[in-house]
Structure formats: C-alpha cells, structure tokens
Amino acid sequence: MEDALRALHQLSLPAPSPAQLLDLLDSHSDAAERVAQLIALASAPGEGSEGDAADLLGADLLTQAVRAILANLASALEAARAAHEKEREQLQKPAAVKMLPRKAHVARSTAALKRAARAEEESGPMRPRLVFDGGPSYVSRASLAELEPISAADMKLVPRRYEGRVLYLRTVAPPVPYVGLLLEGEDVAGNIVPVAVSHATVQPQGMDAAAALFPVGTLIAIKEPYLSPNYAARAAPGKPLAGIRIDSPTDLKVFRKGETGPPGFELAPAAPAAASASLPWLDDPVALETSSEQSAAVTALLAAGRPGAAWRLLQRARTAEKSATPEHLALEGRIRYHAEDWAGAAAAFEEAMALSEASAGSDLQDGAQSLGDGAQSLGDGGILPPMPLQACLRQARAHAERFTLEPSAAEVRGLYFAAAAGARRLDVRTYVGPAAVRDIEGAGRGLVATRDVQPGEVILLCRAVAPQYPSGPPVLRLNLENGLVSTSSQIAAQSGLIHALVDRPELQLPVLGLTAGPDLPYSAFVREPYPVSVPSLREDAHERPAVDAAYVDGVLRFNAFGPSAAIDAASGAVFPRAMPHPLPAILNHACLPNVSTTFHGDVLLSRALVPLPKGIEIVHPYVRGELPYAVRQAQLSKHAFQCACELCRLDAADGDGAQMRARLVAGELPAILARSGSVLKMRVNATEAPDAKEREAHEDIVEALEGIIDRMAATYQPGRGSLRPELFDVFRSCAAHRAVTDPSRSAQCELDALACAGAEAREDWAAPHSGTGEPAAVLSRLPALHLDASIEAMLASSTRLEASGQPECAIRWTATAVWAHDCIIGGGLDVLVDRFGERYGPALRLWQQRFGRP
Structure with missing residues (x-):
C-alpha cells in the first residue's frame, strides 16, 4: 500500500478513496480498471502545476501508469495471502529460525523510520492505511x-507461542507508527527483537505522539510471546520477517519510573515519568507529590477518556490528604457523573460547594459556563464539560x-436536536423501562416485558x-482467510473498547458477557447474570x-449498533458507526420487530411499536x-440461525418458487417507478x-402498477393476510397517481400500503372527525416496517384530503401520523415538523391550528 501511495504521489495523483480501496480489496471485483481511470482523471492535462505528470505523460500514458501501480498493489495483496497461508501451515510444524544480526536490525529499523517520516511528510497523516489479519489470535491470562x-x-x-514464558526487552529505537506500532527491543544479552503491537492506540498516531508513548530506553515485558514469521502484518506494512506479534495490548507491560524491573535490567532515568503532561500507556500514573500535580493528572486522564485511571489516582490522592478538598x-x-452514578456525583458536588464557600481561597466556579436547556454534548473524552x-x-x-x-x-426533543446539531456524545441518563433479561428457549438470553406495555412507551435509553x-x-x-474487510470505525471501536475495559475492568461483564459469534467460544462472563x-x-x-x-472484535461485529452506511456516499469515507450498546445487544432479532430503535449521537432509544403483554419477548x-x-x-446466516x-414463517410458507416469482415480478418495478416519477412531475399546478x-398517462401508470400487484399477489399462499412488505411502495405509487385521477381512492391505496407493513385500520377509518376533542387515529395498530415511509403515507393522505376540501378526514390522518411518530421516536410536534414539515407542511399546520403542540 505504501509503495502504491508513494508512486501515485510522485505522479501528482491522489490516493484512492476509501470506497475505491474497498473495490481494490475485493478479490472478485473487476473494478480495478474503473478505479485506475478515476484516479488518472483526477489530474487532467493543463490543470496541475507546470511539468506535472498529466502534462508530461498525457492522459493515456498516465492511465497506463496508474494501472501498473494498482497491478503492483494487487500483487502485494497476493503475496500477503501467500505469506499468511504459509504461516498457517507452519503452525502445525514450526521451523528453526535464524534471527537477523544486530547490525542488520539497526539498519532495517533506521530505514523504516526514514520511510515513515517521508510518508508522513509527503502524503500527510491522513493517508489511507491497510493491514491484515486472519488465523489465531492470542491473549495471555497469566500474571x-x-x-x-x-x-x-x-x-x-x-x-510458535512460548506459553508460560515472559520476554523482557528495552526499546532501542523510536516506534514506527502505522495502524499499530512497531518497536525494536533489546534483551539482556544484547539480542535485537522486532515487536509489532496491535491496538496500541485507539487512533493511528504520528511519529512524535508515538515516540512520547514509548521513548527510547523504555523497559517492556511481553507475556507468552508469539514469534511470527510475518510479525508486522497486523500492525504495519513490511516484508515477512520473524518477530514478536502482540495481538492484544494487555500482553505488553511497560515498566515505569519507580517500579522494580526484572533481574538484569535497571530503569534508566529516561524512562517515561507519570505526570499530567505524559500519561502512562494503559497504566495508572504513580503517586504524585503535590495537589496541583494530582489535579492536573486527573483532569488530563478525564480528557483522555480514562475515568477509571482518574478515579484510582484520585482515591490515592485523597488517602494521602488529611481532609477532603473542594478540588478533589x-x-x-x-x-x-461519567460513570452514571448520579446520586454519588450530586453528593460530591454538594460537598465541594459547601467546602468551596467556606474556603476563601477556593472558588471553583470562576470562568465556567452554564448548562443551558436540553441534552448537552459531552467533551471529547465523554466527560462533563x-x-x-x-x-x-x-x-x-x-x-x-x-x-x-x-x-x-x-x-x-433535546436529545434529537442536540444530535441533529452534530453533537456526538450526549449527556443523557440511562433508562431501562419495563424489561428484564431472561433466558429464552432456543435463543439464549433476551429481554422480556415485565408488565403490559402500551405503544410508544420507552423500553430503553x-x-x-x-x-x-x-x-x-x-x-x-x-482478513486473509475469509476476505472480510473491517473499516476505520470498526477498528477504532475495537481498539477503543479494549482500552476502555483496561481502564474500567467492571465493564467486562456487560461487554464480554455478550457472545462473539458462532465461531468463538463463550467468554467466562457469558455464564454470569447479565446486569441491566x-x-x-x-x-x-x-x-x-x-x-x-x-x-472484542466478535462482540462488536455481532452486537454493535449503528445507523450509518459503510461508506459515506458524499465523501467516500469509510466511517460507519460501530457502537457497543451492551444491554440493547441482548435484544434478539425478529424481521418483524415489536419495538422501534433510533440512534441519536451515541444514544440508542427503543420504544414499543405495538401492545406488549407481560412476559412477551422484546425483539x-x-x-x-x-x-x-x-x-x-443470507444476512442472518452470520449469526448461525434462521429467523x-x-x-x-409466512414467507417460508410461500415456497422458494413463489419467492423467486415475487422477485422476478418486482424486477420490473424500477422502470415503472421511473415512468411514474416523470408523469408526476407533469403536475405544474x-x-x-x-x-x-x-x-x-396517470391511468396507464396505475394500470401497470395494479398489474404488478395482481401478479405478485398470485405468488402468496391463500390466507396469508395483508402483511406483504414488498407491495408497500407499489401501493404508495398507486396512491400518488390516484390522487390525480380518482382522489377518493387515493387514501385507500395509502391504507393498503400501511397494511402491507403490518398496520391495521379502524372500521370507521374513512369517517370524518366530529366533535371538539382530538380526533381518533385512522389505525388501531401501527406498522412494524417501512416506519418513516408510513408516516409519509399518513401525512400525504392528510395533505390530499385537506386540498380536496375534506379537512375533518384529513385531521384524522394527521392524528395518526402524530401518534405513529411519538411511538417511533417521540419528542413531540417539534421533532415531527423538523423531520417532515418541509414536504408536508399543510397537514402539520392543520394540526397546529387545531390542537397546538401535543
């Protein structure tokens, strides 16, 4: 990867976008030619600086050069696969290894540092990076x-993994950062050993930041080291070389100033000190002498997202103090507060205020900012600002x-608007509603309702x-074994969660108490009672x-939530959310859910969609x-179960042949919908x-859509009922055209669409509202699928009925949309208007005029 990026840079061409990288990594993809053309087009002749590659080579030669660079990248991927396969075969029969002499190691390390510095200077810190994994992963549980x-x-x-042994080394060169870190260590006898550390940091670091973490002379211990013939593959690029591969950073112990080192080693004065300006890697700071140093270190740990270390340092500081201080x-x-111990936080703040008021020299409130209303954004470390x-x-x-x-x-409402404004980490309390963890027959653990629950009630926040x-x-x-590609967010989430578990070991039960997929044995925590x-x-x-x-990777891959796509369509960034929400992860799957789950920043909100009787499983x-x-x-097969x-059950009863026919008929729908869009645009007034x-024209479209409906209906078993989500969009399109040719039938088409998504209508759904109170909803049961589109269907019907002079019928459809939205997200009319007001303003204004904010 680094060679390809350097070659593109020399041609004044950009690096491949994340989306293009995914295409290039797909061994079955034929997209390499398209990617080569797109990269070459990024530097058209005459548009760059004088003498650049596009002007010198011309478009055709430039494209050929890019093809050659990408071909070399493909060859490098094949070489990586071959090296991985060779290592996998050798695991059964390890071979003798001859380590490089000291002089060769020093020369190799010096060259690697120069390459890293040049890459950082030429391509910048944001250059794309590629690493590999696959095969066994190791972790030592020994002290x-x-x-x-x-x-x-x-x-x-x-x-070979040297079980029951520990290797002590002192670093002899600055680390080489990439995705992980590459270290050079020297043992007591003067032998140089290369070491690669995966997940050493949450985000890839620059050279200066990495050097601050592991200064030259740092003494380290590697528990039960694994000697790999291709040690660097999971952390950084490089040719196959024998060295220590550390898969879990907890296998690496860093000795700090003041600690006792192993026999034969003495801690040099240059060993990193524990001070607020230099936080120890994965370890708690040692005791600090002054109160100001202690406060500074605690503040720095909080800013770094390490509240556990901050708590332990504070406990040690308070033990040394004769009395509590307002600052502490x-x-x-x-x-x-960060640990969601609200009562404990309130008690500490209250006592701090009392001592602060009694102390003439301690005013903790100067220059601070007030909270304001609504959900607040937390700081970068997830800490109260x-x-x-x-x-x-x-x-x-x-x-x-x-x-x-x-x-x-x-x-x-505050949660929604704070997240919509770009806040990522929100100051929101956790809430567990009428739900409890129970063993579910044939499905492991799950959540069940502890009482009867009405639609719209919050289950989880x-x-x-x-x-x-x-x-x-x-x-x-x-992954060189199964071809699975992990992206920036998934890798950062894995590293971040590892570091969080080290910082707060009490989180192991809720996080590692989750299963990690069908291929990994359960952790010891899975058998313990799960905390709510x-x-x-x-x-x-x-x-x-x-x-x-x-x-941890398996827990995230099979349990993490996140609404974002794998690749941002606008920027091409490979930044999906991969967020561990442990308790919501206990929820079992159903294609037809009984709760609505929405995401707001780092917060998950689940509400009941339908009445939930006591004891029913929440899915x-x-x-x-x-x-x-x-x-x-097919997508659920990775969880090793069938829904x-x-x-x-209804789809399975239709048989494979009927499913195939339904898909074939639906394949005609895009062309019809394209014609539909063109015809609807004809409506100027x-x-x-x-x-x-x-x-x-409208009648022709309706006829075509009704033909699709009839042909698809023939593929369903008799007695299936109206739950037919494939027909939802078809009925909605019919409604749009019926609104032009036969308005009286438009609302019926929208109702048919909602029924396809699981909704049930009241018998009097078509009757106008009468009386002065709030109108009854059109539905007696909300849809479980196509949720946002269902709200649009309700508001569209209201808008059309109001425009045709039927405001009392229209108001019932708006009432249905308000009810549905409160059960899906909530937050009142402000949130509903923010989401749908631009397109369906008349329907919502009608409600506001009658009833104001619900």
Whole structure:
C-alpha cells in the first residue's frame, strides 16, 4: 500500500478513496480498471502545476501508469495471502529460525523510520492505511509472577507461542507508527527483537505522539510471546520477517519510573515519568507529590477518556490528604457523573460547594459556563464539560431524580436536536423501562416485558460504551482467510473498547458477557447474570485485565449498533458507526420487530411499536424486514440461525418458487417507478384538473402498477393476510397517481400500503372527525416496517384530503401520523415538523391550528 501511495504521489495523483480501496480489496471485483481511470482523471492535462505528470505523460500514458501501480498493489495483496497461508501451515510444524544480526536490525529499523517520516511528510497523516489479519489470535491470562523469563536466543522455533514464558526487552529505537506500532527491543544479552503491537492506540498516531508513548530506553515485558514469521502484518506494512506479534495490548507491560524491573535490567532515568503532561500507556500514573500535580493528572486522564485511571489516582490522592478538598470533591463528582452514578456525583458536588464557600481561597466556579436547556454534548473524552458547580449539581440531581422515570417528550426533543446539531456524545441518563433479561428457549438470553406495555412507551435509553468517531486516516483491515474487510470505525471501536475495559475492568461483564459469534467460544462472563445497569466504579485496587482482542472484535461485529452506511456516499469515507450498546445487544432479532430503535449521537432509544403483554419477548431487527426473504436469511446466516418470526414463517410458507416469482415480478418495478416519477412531475399546478393527455398517462401508470400487484399477489399462499412488505411502495405509487385521477381512492391505496407493513385500520377509518376533542387515529395498530415511509403515507393522505376540501378526514390522518411518530421516536410536534414539515407542511399546520403542540 505504501509503495502504491508513494508512486501515485510522485505522479501528482491522489490516493484512492476509501470506497475505491474497498473495490481494490475485493478479490472478485473487476473494478480495478474503473478505479485506475478515476484516479488518472483526477489530474487532467493543463490543470496541475507546470511539468506535472498529466502534462508530461498525457492522459493515456498516465492511465497506463496508474494501472501498473494498482497491478503492483494487487500483487502485494497476493503475496500477503501467500505469506499468511504459509504461516498457517507452519503452525502445525514450526521451523528453526535464524534471527537477523544486530547490525542488520539497526539498519532495517533506521530505514523504516526514514520511510515513515517521508510518508508522513509527503502524503500527510491522513493517508489511507491497510493491514491484515486472519488465523489465531492470542491473549495471555497469566500474571508476570506466574511466568518464567525467556531470552531471544531461546526462541528458536517459528511460528510458535512460548506459553508460560515472559520476554523482557528495552526499546532501542523510536516506534514506527502505522495502524499499530512497531518497536525494536533489546534483551539482556544484547539480542535485537522486532515487536509489532496491535491496538496500541485507539487512533493511528504520528511519529512524535508515538515516540512520547514509548521513548527510547523504555523497559517492556511481553507475556507468552508469539514469534511470527510475518510479525508486522497486523500492525504495519513490511516484508515477512520473524518477530514478536502482540495481538492484544494487555500482553505488553511497560515498566515505569519507580517500579522494580526484572533481574538484569535497571530503569534508566529516561524512562517515561507519570505526570499530567505524559500519561502512562494503559497504566495508572504513580503517586504524585503535590495537589496541583494530582489535579492536573486527573483532569488530563478525564480528557483522555480514562475515568477509571482518574478515579484510582484520585482515591490515592485523597488517602494521602488529611481532609477532603473542594478540588478533589469536584473531580470526584465529574468522575462519578461519567460513570452514571448520579446520586454519588450530586453528593460530591454538594460537598465541594459547601467546602468551596467556606474556603476563601477556593472558588471553583470562576470562568465556567452554564448548562443551558436540553441534552448537552459531552467533551471529547465523554466527560462533563467545565461548568459551575451549581450547574453540575443541578444536572446530577436531575438525572438522579429521573433515573426510574420514563424519559419525557422534552428530554427526547433535546436529545434529537442536540444530535441533529452534530453533537456526538450526549449527556443523557440511562433508562431501562419495563424489561428484564431472561433466558429464552432456543435463543439464549433476551429481554422480556415485565408488565403490559402500551405503544410508544420507552423500553430503553442507553449510551454507548466508549463510542468512537474516527478522526484519523481511513484504515482498512483485510482478513486473509475469509476476505472480510473491517473499516476505520470498526477498528477504532475495537481498539477503543479494549482500552476502555483496561481502564474500567467492571465493564467486562456487560461487554464480554455478550457472545462473539458462532465461531468463538463463550467468554467466562457469558455464564454470569447479565446486569441491566451500568456497573459502579470499583473501589478495590486495580489489576489490569487480560482482554482478548479477537473476542472484542466478535462482540462488536455481532452486537454493535449503528445507523450509518459503510461508506459515506458524499465523501467516500469509510466511517460507519460501530457502537457497543451492551444491554440493547441482548435484544434478539425478529424481521418483524415489536419495538422501534433510533440512534441519536451515541444514544440508542427503543420504544414499543405495538401492545406488549407481560412476559412477551422484546425483539429488534438485525436486518431490515423490508428486504426479500432470501436476502434476510443470507444476512442472518452470520449469526448461525434462521429467523422464525411471523413474517419469515409466512414467507417460508410461500415456497422458494413463489419467492423467486415475487422477485422476478418486482424486477420490473424500477422502470415503472421511473415512468411514474416523470408523469408526476407533469403536475405544474396541483389545484388544476388534469387534461385528457395527463389523465391518460396517470391511468396507464396505475394500470401497470395494479398489474404488478395482481401478479405478485398470485405468488402468496391463500390466507396469508395483508402483511406483504414488498407491495408497500407499489401501493404508495398507486396512491400518488390516484390522487390525480380518482382522489377518493387515493387514501385507500395509502391504507393498503400501511397494511402491507403490518398496520391495521379502524372500521370507521374513512369517517370524518366530529366533535371538539382530538380526533381518533385512522389505525388501531401501527406498522412494524417501512416506519418513516408510513408516516409519509399518513401525512400525504392528510395533505390530499385537506386540498380536496375534506379537512375533518384529513385531521384524522394527521392524528395518526402524530401518534405513529411519538411511538417511533417521540419528542413531540417539534421533532415531527423538523423531520417532515418541509414536504408536508399543510397537514402539520392543520394540526397546529387545531390542537397546538401535543
């Protein structure tokens, strides 16, 4: 990858976009030629600086040059696959290894540092990066005291994991950063050993930042080291070379100033100190001497997203103090607030205020900012931003008092608009409604309703654990065994979650208590009772847990939520959200869900869509139920189960032949819908009656759509009922054209569309509203599929009926949309207007004029 990027840079051409990189990594893709042409077109002749490649070579030669560069990249991928396959075969029969002499290692390390510096200078820190994985991943669960030292000279076989042993090294060169870090270590005998560390940092680092983490002379211990013939593949580019591959960063121990090193090593004065300006990697700072140093270190740890380390440092500082200080109490409140210990945070803030008022020299409120109304954005570390103690206390008390209360419309409104304004980490309390974790026959654990639940009630309001929004370079990771490609967000989420579990070991149960897919054995936490609340900060001494990076990846891959597409259509950025919401992940799948789940920043909100009787399982869709049956089952196969919800049972009963016929008939629909769009654009003035030509065009489209409906209906089994999500869009298109030719039948078409999505109509659905109270909804049961499009169907009917002089019928359709939206998202009329007001203003204004804000 680095050679290809350098060659493109020399031709004044841009690096491939993330979307193009995915095309190039697809071994079955024929997109390489298209990518080559797109990259070459990025520097057209005459548009660059004088003498650039486009002017010198011309378009044809430039395209040929790009083809050659991409062909070399493809060859490099094949070489990586061959090296991986060779290592996999050698695992059964390790071979003797001859390590490079010291001089060769030094020369190789010096060259690698120069290449990294040149790449950073030429292509910048945002250059795309590619690493590989696949095959066994290792993690040591032993403590250093349980392991016997081993020297590099005794590691004679490769590939091999040296179980029960520990390798002590001192770094002799600055680290080479890429996705992971490459280190050069020297053992007691002077042997040089290259080391690659995966997930060393959450985001890829520059050279200066990496050097600050591991200065030359840092003493490290590697637990149960794995000697790989291609040690760097998971962390950085490079040719196959024997070295230590560290898959889980918890296998690496860094000795700090003040610690006792192993025999034969002494900690040099240059070893990194634990101070606020230089936070220790994955470790807690050692005791600091002054109160100001302690406060600065705690603040720095909070800003770095390490509240656990901040809490333990604060506990040590308070133990050394004769009495509590306002500064320490204020920091305690912030840490407890982050850990969702609202009552504890309020108590700490209150005590800090009392001491601050009694102390003439301590005013913690100067220069701070107030909270304001609605959901607030948290800082980069997910920590409460600076604000007066009074505001902190007020917010903590509010969360504590509302802890068991269902979120109000005002809370959801604030949440929605804060996320819409770009806030990523929101100051929102966790709420667990009438639900509990139970064992579900044939489905493991799940959530069940603990009482009867009405549509619209909030089931869950949960913040993600250690959410990541990658701000670094685009990163791709190719699994050389199964071809699976992981993107920037997935890799950052994995690294971030590993670091979060090290910082707060109490999170292991909710996170590692989730299963990691059908191919990985359960963790020890899966058998323990699953918590429904965020665990409290641990008061006991910290012992770094052993975190299996592969298991964390599986937990995220099979449990993480996120609404974004894998590639941003506008920018091509490979930045999907991959957010771990542990408790919502307990929800089992159904293609036909009974809750609506929406995402707002790092917050997940689930509401009941239908009445839920006590004891019923609460289910959420892993894949969209609107997709064809075969596509849903194929996507669910990665979870090693077949869905047996009502929709899937009905689809399965139709038989494979009927499913195939339904897909074949639906294949004609895009052309009809394209014609439909063209005809609808002919309506310059919707208030005027169509002329004969326009009417005929609309009638022709309706006839074609009704033909599709009849042919698809023939593929369903008799007695199936109206749940036919494939026909939803067809009926909606019919409604749009009926609104022109036969308005009285338009509302019926919209109702048919809603029925296809699972809705049920009231018997008096067509009757106008009468009386002075709020009108009855048109539906008695909401749809479970096509949720936003269903709201559009309701508002479209209201708009058409109001325009045709039937305001009392129209108001019932708007009432249905208001009810449906409150059950899907909530937040009141302001949120509904923000989402749909631009297109369906008349229907919503009619409601506002009659009833104001609900």
